[in-house]
Amino acid sequence: MLLAIDCGNTNTVFSIWDGEEFLCTLRTSTHHARTADAYFTWYSTLVKHYGIEAEITDVIIASTVPRVVFNLRVFADRFFGCRPLVVGKPECLLPMAPRVDEGTVPGPDRLANAAAAFDRHGGNVVVVDFGTATNFDVVAADGAYVGGIIAPGVNLSLEALHQGAAALPHIDITRPEKVIGTNTVGCIQSGVYWGYSGLIEGLISRIKTEYGMPMKVVGTGGLAPLFDQADVGFDAIEDDLTMHGLTVIHRYNKDNGST
Numbered sequence: 001m002l003l004a005i006d007c008g009n010t011n012t013v014f015s016i017w018d019g020e021e022f023l024c025t026l027r028t029s030t031h032h033a034r035t036a037d038a039y040f041t042w043y044s045t046l047v048k049h050y051g052i053e054a055e056i057t058d059v060i061i062a063s064t065v066p067r068v069v070f071n072l073r074v075f076a077d078r079f080f081g082c083r084p085l086v087v088g089k090p091e092c093l094l095p096m097a098p099r100v101d102e103g104t105v106p107g108p109d110r111l112a113n114a115a116a117a118f119d120r121h122g123g124n125v126v127v128v129d130f131g132t133a134t135n136f137d138v139v140a141a142d143g144a145y146v147g148g149i150i151a152p153g154v155n156l157s158l159e160a161l162h163q164g165a166a167a168l169p170h171i172d173i174t175r176p177e178k179v180i181g182t183n184t185v186g187c188i189q190s191g192v193y194w195g196y197s198g199l200i201e202g203l204i205s206r207i208k209t210e211y212g213m214p215m216k217v218v219g220t221g222g223l224a225p226l227f228d229q230a231d232v233g234f235d236a237i238e239d240d241l242t243m244h245g246l247t248v249i250h251r252y253n254k255d256n257g258s259t
Helices: 036-049 066-080 108-121 154-164 184-211 224-228 241-255
Strands: 002-007 011-017 022-029 058-063 125-130 133-139 145-152 216-221
Touching: 002 066, 002 241, 011 241, 022 036, 036 066, 058 066, 058 108, 058 241, 108 125, 108 133, 108 145, 108 216, 108 241, 125 184, 125 224, 125 241, 133 184, 145 154, 145 184, 154 184, 184 224, 216 224, 216 241
Parallel strands: 002 058, 125 216
Antiparallel strands: 002 011, 011 022, 125 133, 133 145
């Protein structure tokens, strides 16, 4: 079985793939000092709790935090006896090479999103990924990642607003019942929710105009369903898009003799 690991700036996700479906998905906070032994203690405890019997034979890692990759490599080697594929490294083949400026290395999560979007939607896709940052990934007709947009993440913006303005409280993002707030919390919720809705809708429109042909729009990440309520233009919401992309990349490497 395959263990797919997506390490972001805020959270790290482990998913066990049996070749047809994900048996379970586990989340922990990203911490660069976490050791291989600590990863295994956490992982094995949760797998046992969920009653999952999985013999891991392969591991693939996508990490936007370079400092954690070493310990994840040790984790895979020590406890599963395998050398993990690391997306973005030369030895990890991609179904289609990205077409970006020379010297630019797209984030591994964006490469995984491109692979998944092409596998499920056939290209000409915009992926809007809600994470620490809000990423817009543009996938061409042949499946290549061809660029995108990085905007501040919703929760990051809320935290910055709270820290930068002493009188403003920290709030959770939700869809307000009306646009015009009549109290401080309502004003912040409206500014963040409808402000980001306008940002998403506007950037999608500009991408489509510049691209010059019809495109599907896929939302992923924890806040995608919330912003879908604002009718920003999503054609689909897929919470496992990045993890699916890792299985696609792993399969491509298997088929081409890289693993």
